[in-house]
Amino acid sequence: MANEGTKTVPAKNSVMIEEQEDEMMMLEAMRKKELEFQWEVIENKVEGTMRVELELPNQGLPIKIDPECGIYSESKFKALDTLATVLYLPPIKLHFQLNHLYPLEEPPSFSLSCCWLNFSQLGVLCRNLDQIWKDQCGAPVLYQWQQFLAHESMTVLGIDGLLAIKYQNPRALQSDWDARGIQEMKNLFSIVPLLIEYDNQQRTIVFQSSHFTCQICCINVSGSECIRLQSCPHVTCKECMVTYLTSKIGDGSVATIDCPGSNCREPILPGLIQCLISPQLFERYDKLLLQRTLDGMTDIVYCPRPTCHCVTLKEEDSNMALCPNCKFSFCVLCKRTWHGISPCKMLPQDIKELKEAYETGDKELQKSLELQYGKKYLERAFQEYESSSWIKSNTKPCPNCHSTIEKDHGCNKMACLTCNCQFCWLCGSALPRHNPYNHYHPGNSACGGKLFEGELPEENDELIL
Secondary structure: OOOOOOOOOOOOOHHHHHHHHHHHHHHHHHOOOOOEEEEEEEOOEEEEEEEEOOOOOOOOEEEEEOOOOOOOOHHHHHOOOOOEEEOOOOOEEEEEEEOOOOOOOOOOEEEEEEOOOOHHHHHHHHHHHHHHHHHHOOOOOHHHHHHHHHHOHHHHOOOOOOEEEOOOOHHHOOOOOOOOEEEOOOOHHHHHHHHHHHHHHHHHHHHHOOEEEOOOOOOEEEHHHEEOOOOOOOOEEHHHHHHHHHHHHHOOOOOOOEOOOOOOOOEOOHHHHHHHOOHHHHHHHHHHHHHHHHHOOOOEEEOOOOOOOOEEEEOOOOOEEEOOOOOOEEEOOOOOEOOOOOOOOOOHHHHHHHHHHHHHOOHHHHHHHHHHHOHHHHHHHHHHHHHHHHHHHHEEEOOOOOOEEEOOOOOOEEEOOOOOOEEEOOOOOEOOOOOHHHHHOEOOEOOOOOOOEOOEOHHHHHHHO
16 A cells, blocks of 8 residues: 655656656655545555545435335335435545556546435546546546545535435346446345434534534533533533533433523433443433433332332222332321221321412422422322312311211302211211201300201391291
């Protein structure tokens, strides 16, 4: 391969030797800037390879598999009919050999190969290289070939706005195909992922070799020391990103860790987080994330025993859960020993205080309570508290069977539909079956004259009675 220093190129004609040496020196000077170039002398002939990067539109080039590929079934093709946009494509490789009569009398022997162009497309490029040689009238052409491949190939091949990749079966080629074009495409199903992977690698190389201003500390930093998310324009230096992630995880805010950019909702993926922070901090992040996930599952609770806290699966269509570790059977609502169909023993005052704290607290307090009790549990407890508060304010218990009774209109003499007990709505006393209205005569009880209290003005009570 090419090394620093002078190479001797044996030839019969000193003019041709000089021409070939000058051309190699010029291409070597371009090697690090514009193309990958290697050459050596084999059997008194110069041989080399140029890897030519093509010029693509600034906005990128969409790629897909050509739907006219008839060698694959329609069902297989559907998996490939996915567009992707790339900024970089793998280079076209030009392998050449300079004979003793180049450049004055004979052109270089050459071949073209590429992983995303087929035989026909490579044949078109080969014929264009032949024409360039004819137009040069014996002058060196390798640089002109490189410029043509880099800047004019897409136009000559009619690739404008979309690259539709089409595989050609070598057995189906016509007899006049150009053998100098080598189709490197071996597996049509892997070509699009290959192109996407190459594009990502090149983007990373370009990013790391550039400089950016960190959006947090506003210091100009090399791209190799910066982070930019997949679909986000913001750039953050690694030091600031680590500080940002440490703060988020320390606060327990792990449900969604987004880009620190203003109003940006691009998520930072767990894989990237793991690469940036310490193993101990990532372990805490992983546990918090798992706990958040479990808290959002309605059928998952934690064992309430202080020495256990094992993840427990709630029984279907029931508020009971059985801890798989300590075998403690408990109610998922009140976190106490399972009490069957009996109501939870949590005092209404406790739920009232919890409800007030949740509704008046800030987001951090709400997150803390949700983490402690579970969001679904809080919602159910608050609904039950509101329901019980309404029942307490709008109903009264039967003095005999304790069924809740609601009074929507009528007199204050009530009858329980469950046990048929008759009682006074005002004082709750059970009334005698033979004469329940005697309770409301003036002087017989504190409810005297109040049969219709709450329905009609008090001054009309005597008229009705």
